[in-house]
Amino acid sequence: MNIGIVGLGLMGGSFAKAVKRYAIATKVYGYARSEKSKKEIAELNLVDELVDIKTLKEKCDLIVLAIPVDNIISIIPEFLDIKDTTTIMDLGSTKDFIVKNIPESIRQNFIAAHPMTGTEKSGPKAAIDDLYEGKTVVLCNLEDNENIHVNRAFKVFQAIGMRIVVMDSDEHDIHACYMSHLPHAISYSLANTVMGHEDPKSIIALAAGGFKDMSRIAKSSPDMWTDIFKQNRENLLKSIDLFEDHMKKVRTMVEEEDYDDLKEWMKKANSLHEIL
Numbered sequence: 001m002n003i004g005i006v007g008l009g010l011m012g013g014s015f016a017k018a019v020k021r022y023a024i025a026t027k028v029y030g031y032a033r034s035e036k037s038k039k040e041i042a043e044l045n046l047v048d049e050l051v052d053i054k055t056l057k058e059k060c061d062l063i064v065l066a067i068p069v070d071n072i073i074s075i076i077p078e079f080l081d082i083k084d085t086t087t088i089m090d091l092g093s094t095k096d097f098i099v100k101n102i103p104e105s106i107r108q109n110f111i112a113a114h115p116m117t118g119t120e121k122s123g124p125k126a127a128i129d130d131l132y133e134g135k136t137v138v139l140c141n142l143e144d145n146e147n148i149h150v151n152r153a154f155k156v157f158q159a160i161g162m163r164i165v166v167m168d169s170d171e172h173d174i175h176a177c178y179m180s181h182l183p184h185a186i187s188y189s190l191a192n193t194v195m196g197h198e199d200p201k202s203i204i205a206l207a208a209g210g211f212k213d214m215s216r217i218a219k220s221s222p223d224m225w226t227d228i229f230k231q232n233r234e235n236l237l238k239s240i241d242l243f244e245d246h247m248k249k250v251r252t253m254v255e256e257e258d259y260d261d262l263k264e265w266m267k268k269a270n271s272l273h274e275i276l
């Protein structure tokens with residue numbers, strides 16, 4: 001099988017490394033837009049050959065879109081003439097808007113996937129050898145796909161060591177919102193709150209583990225995350241409201257010196273780590 005990857009940053013570059021490591025592909029092709037990316041991808045030896053979209057469509061059995069979620073939508077028109085036997089798959093963090101905007105003519109070829117793994121880093125240099133190893137990938141609305149494409153997706157994800165979970169795209173977007181998109185909104189908010197109050201010298205001198213843990217994902221790509229917040233806007237708004245309720249609650253308990261209730265509220269939060 002020949003595999004083509006569009007966008008060779010953290011997710012696409014790591015996918016290239018994984019399929020090479022497990023010798024799943026006869027040849028791995030890549031497509032990148034900028035000269036800077038092309039140079040980095042070549043230096044890191046992420047793919048066997050960098051080609052244009054036309055060649056990618058001619059040569060590849062599986063084409064993976066590892067680009068920001070709005071770019072997935074805007075690049076799709078270039079793939080309307082893929083062969084019936086070509087699988088096209090995205091790795092975007094949102095799923096509902098994407099599946100609803102795939103044209104009918106290629107809907108059966110299009111596998112909507114979200115690997116639940118990543119980091120705050122981006123670009124080709126961020127690619128990691130074992131990013132996907134032992135991690136979960138969510139596949140959505142598989143009833144809209146032909147078997148040949150579903151089987152190919154299962155084969156590739158299992159071969160790179162992933163666990164597959166199947167669900168509807170709207171259900172996916174709710175779970176992804178609470179477990180990933182809201183935490184990113186909180187981390188960006190925390191980073192901006194602290195920087196608005198503390199000078200850089202104090203941050204360097206005094207930042208402890210907790211602050212570093214909670215602000216790590218505030219380093220994530222604004223291009224990628226603006227698109228995600230846009231596509232999952234409704235769920236994100238609801239989750240921010242619920243989070244604000246908790247911030248108001250802790251504020252009231254502290255203001256009213258209601259320390260018994262505060263302790264109970266904290267104990268409840270502690271129990272999350274019995275599950276995780």
Ligand SMILES: NC(=O)C1=CN([C@@H]2O[C@H](COP(=O)(O)OP(=O)(O)OC[C@H]3O[C@@H](n4cnc5c(N)ncnc54)[C@H](O)[C@@H]3O)[C@@H](O)[C@H]2O)C=CC1
Nearest residue numbers: 007009010011033066067068069091092093118119122123
């Ligand atoms: N970063 C993470 O931890 C995770 C990201 N995702 C999703 O994976 C996708 C890719 O994210 P990352 O790899 O983290 O981003 P990234 O920024 O590291 O890589 C994306 C690459 O695609 C290139 N690109 C953008 N538009 C392009 C286009 N039209 N044609 C060709 N190349 C293009 C960019 O120059 C960049 O090098 C996004 O949809 C994101 O939501 C999913 C799970 C985890």
Ligand SMILES: O=C(O)C(=O)Cc1ccc(O)cc1
Nearest residue numbers: 093116117118119120180217
């Ligand atoms: O860096 C982290 O801890 C992440 O949470 C990475 C991440 C980012 C986006 C996703 O859709 C999934 C995972």
